[in-house]
Amino acid sequence: MADEAHVFSMVVGWSYRVLELAEALAPTVGHHITPAPTVSVFRADSAAKNVPKFQQPGTLFILQGTEKLSCPGNVHIVDPDHFMLTSAPVAFHIDTDAAVTKPLLSVHVAFDPATAMDIASQMEWQGGAISKPAAICQTSGRIDDSMKDFLYRLLTTLCDPLACRILIQGLIRELHFLLLQRDEGSAILAGLEGRGARGKVLKTAAELLDRRRVGITINTVAASAELGLSSYHSHFKALFGSTPLEYLKAARLHDARNLLRSRDVNIAAVGQAVGYKGTSQFSREFHRHFGRTAREERKLLEISKSNSDLV
Structure with missing residues (x-):
């Protein structure tokens, strides 16, 4: 005791x-x-x-x-x-x-x-x-x-x-x-070194997030991992719990949320900056992801300054 x-x-x-x-x-x-x-x-x-x-x-x-x-x-x-x-x-x-x-x-x-x-x-x-x-x-x-x-x-x-x-x-x-x-x-x-099929897929995540890669496609990324499209999708979902397109969309929308902190950038420009060609599609997907419109999110960010994140 x-x-x-x-x-x-x-x-x-x-x-x-x-x-x-x-x-x-x-x-x-x-x-x-x-x-x-x-x-x-x-x-x-x-x-x-x-x-x-x-x-x-x-x-x-x-x-x-x-x-x-x-x-x-x-x-x-x-x-x-x-x-x-x-x-x-x-x-x-x-x-x-x-x-x-x-x-x-x-x-x-x-x-x-x-x-x-x-x-x-x-x-x-x-x-x-x-x-x-x-x-x-x-x-x-x-x-x-x-x-x-x-x-x-x-x-x-x-x-x-x-x-x-x-x-x-x-x-x-x-x-x-x-x-x-x-x-x-x-x-x-193993993931950091790109070992095995999943290691190769993991290494390609950076390619998906690289905004400088204009016109990048999932087919191109899968080919760089030396995998067929179906196999690439399967391994990607096992690693990240989402498809490559869902993963890229989430990254873009969170980047957009960070850009909304600045009043110097209008909402249409925010959408374009993260890869959306149309404002309506950006607004629709932002609302679906965060449960608020981009305009509502900006107001919330303004009220609580830079520490508005809940998690």
């Missing part, structure tokens, strides 16, 4: 300390940039339901509250005991559990493929066994003691600007190392 009480005390103590640090970094509702550009802290004091989000590559930690990220074929529950990693942009619908008396507090650390691959090369050079499974780009896992220790040190460092300037790069590298050591680390790496 004494040992159990000691463990409980340590868990409660850790939770209290990390929440105190997170609240100092995010004292108000919304997304907060930290002294480390690749790390952000988010706070919400109300629950969100079925909110679309184009999640950027990174590791998501929830320190208080719960976040459910859903796409067809994959559902991730992120809470104080579980984290989520995405190594490529993924479109989700998100539900959160939050209240004024118990706000949602989360930390997002950007994922850097170059860092991950450098670490993997050193692991192999040292004789570490790295298996060759099918590629994935999204996974979740349990926060063990090593990850808890990392989170505490990360938040402590972020609260000290001098320590952050000196130590943050080492901490970010440490996180990538911890992630690659986990069971699905080698599957994430």
Whole structure:
């Protein structure tokens, strides 16, 4: 009983300390940039339901509250005991559990493929066994003691600007190392290296998101992955939970939402900037995706300034 009480005390103590640090970094509702550009802290004091989000590559930690990220074929529950990693942009619908008396507090650390691959090369050079499974780009896992220790040190460092300037790069590298050591680390790496059919498909996602590729077609992208169109679609949906066109549409609409923050760009120009030739089609698809018109979204963004994101 004494040992159990000691463990409980340590868990409660850790939770209290990390929440105190997170609240100092995010004292108000919304997304907060930290002294480390690749790390952000988010706070919400109300629950969100079925909110679309184009999640950027990174590791998501929830320190208080719960976040459910859903796409067809994959559902991730992120809470104080579980984290989520995405190594490529993924479109989700998100539900959160939050209240004024118990706000949602989360930390997002950007994922850097170059860092991950450098670490993997050193692991192999040292004789570490790295298996060759099918590629994935999204996974979740349990926060063990090593990850808890990392989170505490990360938040402590972020609260000290001098320590952050000196130590943050080492901490970010440490996180990538911890992630690659986990069971699905080698599957994430397979995607980064383009191994196998799914790895090749994953590598083409950047082509779909590259606005400079004028006239790009799914046939062209499938051919670059050395796959037939049907096979390409099948593997793409297994990775992202959507078809390539649905994925591209979600990315364009979220880019449009970001452009709406500027009053200097009219709504028709916003649609054209993200690839829509007609304003009516852009308006229709924006409303279908976000549940609001682009004009309504702009007003909401103006009212709540830059921190209007719900998730």
